[in-house]
């Protein structure tokens with residue numbers, strides 16, 4: 001909705017935002033050629049939230065990256081399962097770097 005289908009920051013909702021959604025394909029370029037995996041991980045799990053993404057407790061993308069969202073059906077490894085989801089997303093973000 002915000003970053004757009006291709007991560008170019010041109011999603012349909014972007015026009016309603018004061019802050020332009022970041023272009024997700026140039027993160028590495030804007031970070032001296034290094035893909036900031038740890039910073040992005042903390043951004044998504046909420047330890048270093050982006051204000052535009054809401055709070056750690058109520059992020060804009062819902063509870064998909066929060067362990068309690070899988071507690072009911074995966075009680076013995078919810079943290080690991082969510083970690084897997086975040087890492088999959090980071091691998092995807094890395095794959096779209098220019």
Ligand code: HEM
Nearest residue numbers: 001002003017019020021022027040043050052053060061
């Ligand atoms: C899972 C979904 C999302 C991911 C992975 C994501 C990822 C990111 C990342 C990595 C950045 C910072 C990039 C950088 O360091 O340059 C960012 C910034 C931003 N995102 Fe998202 N985002 C998501 C959803 C959203 C949504 C739904 C919105 C709109 C409501 C949004 C609006 C923004 C804005 C406005 C910024 C720029 C913040 C600023 O300049 O301070 N993002 N996003």
